[in-house]
Structure formats: structure tokens, C-alpha cells
Amino acid sequence: MATQYYEGVGRRKTSSARVRITSGHGKFVINDKSSEEYFPRLGDFEKVMAPLRAVDMEGRLDITAKVKGGGITGQAGAVCHGLARALIKMDPELRPQLREDRLLTRDARMKERKKPGLKRARKAPTYTKR
16 A cells, blocks of 8 residues: 655746655655755755744655756745645644745746847847937
């Protein structure tokens, strides 16, 4: 029989993460690599661990995440969001603590589109009078 797991989907910019949590001993695997190996930068790793630290469950759950799209920081935000959602499915009473730490809100900031007549989203060509 398969073990019980809880799943949450998190998104940030163009990244999407599917996070599954099961009871265990703190094993954290992202795309078949350890979390420290996948997010070597300290800030990204801290962001990923934020939901566990907020509810004081660090080292008590086994976590598996599949993340794709975007860059490193976007993927870290997506895993963080998915992990927070999975924790709520596991225990709905954790919602107020996660909400207080702003871990459930989907970060809606995206790259702004390029506009016609401009070089980028806002950068205009150099103005010349003559």
C-alpha cells in the first residue's frame, strides 16, 4: 500500500512546482537532487525552508518537489508556495501562521511585456533633436 501524501502546486513568475509531503525524517528532494544541491545559494534555500520553519516542522517531513520553468529564484519561490499549500492540506489549522508570514499569497509579479516602438518594456530609443 502506498503511503499517504499531500500535494500542493506553487507558482512564481514562469516557474511551477508540484510539492508532495509525507511523514518521515526530513529528506528534501527537488528534481531528484537534495535541496542543498539544487539551491546552493543561501537566500534561495532559506526561502524554500520558510514554510517549514514558520510551522516548526523542520526535519519531521519528507518532501519531494518537481519544479520546471523560469530561473533559480523563481523556482525557489514556486517550491515555497507549493510547500505552504501542501502543509495546509495536511493540517488546515496551520493556515493562520502561514498566512501571517505571507507564504500562501501567490506572488503575481511577472515580467512586463515589450511595447511596440520601445526597446524593452519601458526603455525608449534615444531622443535626438536633430
